[in-house]
Amino acid sequence: MLTIGFARRFTSYKRADLIFLNLERLLKISEKGKIQIIYSGKAHPKDTPGKDIIKKIVEMTKTVNDNIKVIFLKNYCIELALKLVSGVDIWLNTPLRPREASGTSGMKAAHNGVINFSILDGWWIEGHIEGVTGWSIGPKPVESSLIPINDATDAEDLYYKLENLILPMYYHDRSQWIKVMKNSISKIAYYFNTNHMMRRYVTEAYLR
Ligand SMILES: *Cc1c(COP(=O)(O)O)cnc(C)c1O
Numbered sequence: 001m002l003t004i005g006f007a008r009r010f011t012s013y014k015r016a017d018l019i020f021l022n023l024e025r026l027l028k029i030s031e032k033g034k035i036q037i038i039y040s041g042k043a044h045p046k047d048t049p050g051k052d053i054i055k056k057i058v059e060m061t062k063t064v065n066d067n068i069k070v071i072f073l074k075n076y077c078i079e080l081a082l083k084l085v086s087g088v089d090i091w092l093n094t095p096l097r098p099r100e101a102s103g104t105s106g107m108k109a110a111h112n113g114v115i116n117f118s119i120l121d122g123w124w125i126e127g128h129i130e131g132v133t134g135w136s137i138g139p140k141p142v143e144s145s146l147i148p149i150n151d152a153t154d155a156e157d158l159y160y161k162l163e164n165l166i167l168p169m170y171y172h173d174r175s176q177w178i179k180v181m182k183n184s185i186s187k188i189a190y191y192f193n194t195n196h197m198m199r200r201y202v203t204e205a206y207l208r
Pocket of ligand 1: 007078081082103
């Protein structure tokens with residue numbers, strides 16, 4: 001079953017619930033191929049909107065049907081993160097641009113051949129080659145991206161690509177799917193890693 005992972009801090013700008021914006025549409029899409037979504041993550045104790053999103057996701061685990069399963073795993077930690085960023089098919093990130101400074105977990109997923117499906121924000125602006133290393137959600141970033149909310153347009157693009165690109169490839173074109181997994185490793189992991197980062201800090205910042 002196509003398994004989507006979403007795990008990180010729960011805070012409003014990360015919009016963990018964006019995929020449920022039009023539940024009817026999502027249920028319709030899942031008739032084309034079953035989907036399961038695995039969530040995990042903690043909210044800061046004082047972040048009430050963040051905690052409310054967790055509540056909403058937990059509610060979702062009860063409302064969906066046989067074609068789409070949702071689960072929320074508690075106590076997100078490094079051990080659980082290792083299982084998720086290596087064990088799911090798609091790594092979903094839907095932040096409100098331009099708030100995502102980096103989005104480290106997407107790079108961790110790519111190292112494991114997990115395919116990114118994300119808003120063009122943070123590291124993904126550099127790591128993304130459409131249809132080659134994964135898929136974007138929503139428009140390309142421009143300075144006017146500082147516009148307030150774009151939930152509807154972003155969700156629309158998410159649904160479109162899930163239905164017409166991701167599900168068909170996952171269920172009917174296994175060799176192409178594996179190719180994108182390999183591209184994630186070869187075109188992302190070789191560049192987005194700590195060795196490279198440290199070398200650049202040392203040569204371009206510390207030793208200047
Ligand atoms: C990687 C990781 C994060 C950070 O995820 P982002 O995508 O950068 O928000 C948070 N918690 C755990 C346990 C992680 O392993």
